[in-house]
Amino acid sequence: MTGPKRPKETMGKVGEFGFIERIRKTLKEDGSSVVLGVGDDAAILRPTAGQELIFTTDMLVEGKHFDLKTITPWQLGAKTMAVNVSDCAAMGAKPTAVVVSLGVPKDFPVKDLEAFYDGMKGWGESYGARIVGGDTVGSDQFVVNVALIGEVEKGRALRRSGAKAGEALFVTGTLGDSAAGLHSLQHPDPKGKDAATLLVKRHLTPTPRFNVGRYLSSKRLASSAIDVSDGLSSEIHHLCEGSGIGAEIHEEALPLSDSLLHYCEAKDLDPLGFALDGGEDYELLFTVPLTRISEAVRNLPGETGTSVRSIGRMVPKAKGVTLITRKGQRVPLKPKGFDHFSD
Amino acid sequence: MTGPKRPKETMGKVGEFGFIERIRKTLKEDGSSVVLGVGDDAAILRPTAGQELIFTTDMLVEGKHFDLKTITPWQLGAKTMAVNVSDCAAMGAKPTAVVVSLGVPKDFPVKDLEAFYDGMKGWGESYGARIVGGDTVGSDQFVVNVALIGEVEKGRALRRSGAKAGEALFVTGTLGDSAAGLHSLQHPDPKGKDAATLLVKRHLTPTPRFNVGRYLSSKRLASSAIDVSDGLSSEIHHLCEGSGIGAEIHEEALPLSDSLLHYCEAKDLDPLGFALDGGEDYELLFTVPLTRISEAVRNLPGETGTSVRSIGRMVPKAKGVTLITRKGQRVPLKPKGFDHFSD
Numbered sequence: 001m002t003g004p005k006r007p008k009e010t011m012g013k014v015g016e017f018g019f020i021e022r023i024r025k026t027l028k029e030d031g032s033s034v035v036l037g038v039g040d041d042a043a044i045l046r047p048t049a050g051q052e053l054i055f056t057t058d059m060l061v062e063g064k065h066f067d068l069k070t071i072t073p074w075q076l077g078a079k080t081m082a083v084n085v086s087d088c089a090a091m092g093a094k095p096t097a098v099v100v101s102l103g104v105p106k107d108f109p110v111k112d113l114e115a116f117y118d119g120m121k122g123w124g125e126s127y128g129a130r131i132v133g134g135d136t137v138g139s140d141q142f143v144v145n146v147a148l149i150g151e152v153e154k155g156r157a158l159r160r161s162g163a164k165a166g167e168a169l170f171v172t173g174t175l176g177d178s179a180a181g182l183h184s185l186q187h188p189d190p191k192g193k194d195a196a197t198l199l200v201k202r203h204l205t206p207t208p209r210f211n212v213g214r215y216l217s218s219k220r221l222a223s224s225a226i227d228v229s230d231g232l233s234s235e236i237h238h239l240c241e242g243s244g245i246g247a248e249i250h251e252e253a254l255p256l257s258d259s260l261l262h263y264c265e266a267k268d269l270d271p272l273g274f275a276l277d278g279g280e281d282y283e284l285l286f287t288v289p290l291t292r293i294s295e296a297v298r299n300l301p302g303e304t305g306t307s308v309r310s311i312g313r314m315v316p317k318a319k320g321v322t323l324i325t326r327k328g329q330r331v332p333l334k335p336k337g338f339d340h341f342s343d
Numbered sequence: 344m345t346g347p348k349r350p351k352e353t354m355g356k357v358g359e360f361g362f363i364e365r366i367r368k369t370l371k372e373d374g375s376s377v378v379l380g381v382g383d384d385a386a387i388l389r390p391t392a393g394q395e396l397i398f399t400t401d402m403l404v405e406g407k408h409f410d411l412k413t414i415t416p417w418q419l420g421a422k423t424m425a426v427n428v429s430d431c432a433a434m435g436a437k438p439t440a441v442v443v444s445l446g447v448p449k450d451f452p453v454k455d456l457e458a459f460y461d462g463m464k465g466w467g468e469s470y471g472a473r474i475v476g477g478d479t480v481g482s483d484q485f486v487v488n489v490a491l492i493g494e495v496e497k498g499r500a501l502r503r504s505g506a507k508a509g510e511a512l513f514v515t516g517t518l519g520d521s522a523a524g525l526h527s528l529q530h531p532d533p534k535g536k537d538a539a540t541l542l543v544k545r546h547l548t549p550t551p552r553f554n555v556g557r558y559l560s561s562k563r564l565a566s567s568a569i570d571v572s573d574g575l576s577s578e579i580h581h582l583c584e585g586s587g588i589g590a591e592i593h594e595e596a597l598p599l600s601d602s603l604l605h606y607c608e609a610k611d612l613d614p615l616g617f618a619l620d621g622g623e624d625y626e627l628l629f630t631v632p633l634t635r636i637s638e639a640v641r642n643l644p645g646e647t648g649t650s651v652r653s654i655g656r657m658v659p660k661a662k663g664v665t666l667i668t669r670k671g672q673r674v675p676l677k678p679k680g681f682d683h684f685s686d
Contacts, residue, residue, distance in 0.1 A: 044395050046396075052387050055440055057443075152387075
């Protein structure tokens with residue numbers, strides 16, 4: 001027996017305050033560091049003594065960063081949180097609280113907005129990130145902004161500026177999967193379909209390397225770190241600029257997943273392009289002093305559940321950023337990561 | 344002598360990272376609470392011992408919240424900061440750091456974006472709010488999001504939930520000016536033009552009641568507070584819901600500026616509608632226990648440089664929210680403030 005069909009609820013019908021009231025009921029303070037959550041002019045937080053705060057923000061725009069035809073609202077909520085937790089992980093910090101702003105078209109279904117919040121909340125809480133406030137406004141495109149606060153032991157934050165020539169360059173996990181997943185969403189094709197499943201999953205629900213960031217910070221193991229959001233070829237330049245040095249990366253050391261290799265083989269694509277220039281991997285790129293390389297290689301996988309790979313080393317600034325190919329050629333590595341304004 | 348005309352720089356030409364580099368140079372750490380500002384995966388802040396944090400966010404969308412035909416980029420930057428500082432003021436807190444996300448159309452002039460930052464920076468620094476990070480992405484509409492962290496002495500934050508029946512209801516400054524200023528921008532007309540000048544100024548560059556919020560918090564003078572961003576008739580309901588009580592407001596006590604009265608007289612409009620339902624006043628609405636009313640009236644103007652007016656009192660919840668008209672009639676006061684999703 002089915003009841004009468006309910007008219008579809010849209011934001012235009014439920015309204016800003018009606019929606020806030022619904023969301024508010026799902027977000028309760030737990031008496032920890034959150035003194036007051038959603039529902040006032042601002043949230044109130046109690047910082048932990050002796051910790052420094054990290055503060056970061058990310059904006060995602062429909063049609064630029066995501067396509068609601070290929071990502072569900074729940075996945076988008078989870079991914080939005082993951083992107084911010086990844087920034088936090090790259091600082092070696094533990095997320096504590098986020099505020100979420102949404103620009104929402106009037107005809108946007110309320111159930112999709114609730115699913116988005118469920119994704120954010122569920123994914124965020126597994127890393128300790130609580131939603132404590134936000135803003136919901138009308139807009140033509142669906143726009144999401146998250147700002148995140150995290151905590152890190154005083155002086156222990158991982159920066160982009162600490163790397164020194166001679167140190168080893170490491171990366172977590174595998175590179176290029178997310179961009180290949182996006183490619184397969186944009187070029188649907190039976191060829192390479194099995195391999196694409198995992199790549200799409202990596203694209204839609206990335207895993208921030210939270211455990212690795214915390215381990216590197218707590219053991220003072222990394223001299224610098226950055227997360228790979230815009231592609232390795234861009235991020236290595238950011239790290240080198242931050243530290244005032246150069247880098248050499250070995251093509252044959254780049255960690256590529258079996259899925260990426262199978263997908264590229266089936267579709268006759270070059271995996272190297274995805275690995276170097278593909279964005280949204282959300283892996284961590286970090287540098288380790290020579291005396292501690294064996295410690296990093298030995299301990300990180302077991303302690304963090306994440307594979308790590310040494311892909312090169314840091315060199316003096318004058319040497320620039322170089323890729324050493326499989327044939328031993330040295331070619332300058334240009335930043336080709338995603339620029340939202342490039343033509 | 345004029346040089347050759349330079350091609351207009353747009354975000355499409357300068358690019359995300361080029362723009363970030365320009366902005367970064369204008370934002371230096373001052374060694375206070377900002378350990379690390381713009382340019383890493385996140386900013387690093389050092390919280391003051393014994394303080395609680397407040398955390399808030401606001402999103403502004405072109406065509407919904409502002410029209411770049413009637414507000415300059417500099418003014419928009421200043422207003423964006425003012426809106427967030429106002430939330431902070433309503434908590435009795437002192438702003439410390441903000442992160443700014445911008446969704447920017449590709450053809451947006453870079454000089455306008457720089458003017459926007461100048462407005463934010465200049466206006467923000469006068470309240471102690473430093474820009475420590477952000478995100479710049481492409482979008483079809485110009486979208487601005489600011490997230491703000493502030494500090495307040497432990498347990499001293501002003502909430503919406505502390506008001507009690509019998510207490511006096513106060514408001515700072517004057518009400519309805521901003522909405523009348525917006526009206527005059529949308530209905531250009533020589534009539535009432537002189538009066539409109541000040542109203543437009545109030546609309547474009549509102550002054551957050553920072554000093555009042557800090558004074559109320561430091562003296563424990565207010566039992567509750569909220570900022571009037573969506574219009575008095577909405578905000579009084581938020582305050583009453585937060586505190587589980589009702590309120591009576593006297594029409595004749597509402598503080599109306601001479602400019603508002605002149606403008607409405609010249610254009611045959613009702614000032615009451617602007618004062619009750621007009622948004623973006625960014626005044627503070629707060630409650631004061633009976634025993635401290637004279638202290639509030641006597642000290643606030645001199646100590647904070649801001650006029651305050653008692654406009655009514657809080658009553659038991661069952662009595663609801665009532666407006667007592669000039670003729671002594673009691674009418675229910677319905678929330679009619681701005682809902683971005685209403686038709």
